[in-house]
Amino acid sequence: MPIREAALKDQKNNHVAIKGSATWAIAAAALKQRNGTATWPLVVLKADGTYGAETFEQIAKKDVAAEAAVETIADLCSVKAVEADSMSTGDAETLANGEKCIKLLVVVEKGKFKGVLYAGSHRGGDLPTAKLNELAGSNVDLSKLGDLLLD
Numbered sequence: 212m213p214i215r216e217a218a219l220k221d222q223k224n225n226h227v228a229i230k231g232s233a234t235w236a237i238a239a240a241a242l243k244q245r246n247g248t249a250t251w252p253l254v255v256l257k258a259d260g261t262y263g264a265e266t267f268e269q270i271a272k273k274d275v276a277a278e279a280a281v282e283t284i285a286d287l288c289s290v291k292a293v294e295a296d297s298m299s300t301g302d303a304e305t306l307a308n309g310e311k312c313i314k315l316l317v318v319v320e321k322g323k324f325k326g327v328l329y330a331g332s333h334r335g336g337d338l339p340t341a342k343l344n345e346l347a348g349s350n351v352d353l354s355k356l357g358d359l360l361l362d
Contacts, residue, residue: 213296219326228254228361231282263287288312324361
């Protein structure tokens with residue numbers, strides 16, 4: 212039984228998934244555009260085809276320049292990617308929950324990004340980090356956002 216589409220769309224799996232060449236400012240703007248919180252994970256598709264992730268909150272604590280490519284952010288957690296039809300939703304959630312760095316699993320379909328299963332914590336509210344607010348409000352060219360987002 213494959214990973215259920217409904218599980219990927221569940222609010223607990225909210226995230227921003229973006230190509231590694233996108234800037235940190237673009238990622239923050241995407242979070243703001245989706246009315247996300249700093250506890251959402253940023254999922255990055257790196258140039259080598261692997262995925263990295265960390266919450267916006269943790270990244271905002273680092274000294275990341277607005278124009279830095281997100282795949283260059285230090286200490287992004289490496290995350291596993293699994294094919295949607297390779298296991299059940301329950302098995303995938305167990306796998307995500309067992310991850311050490313960030314409790315997240317990328318789900319792909321025929322190698323293409325489909326969504327995430329996130330076992331971490333989401334707290335409600337607005338962007339609590341002034342740094343993220345500043346980044347999201349900076350002069351960011353959002354016309355490129357659609358080309359950089361994975362979903």
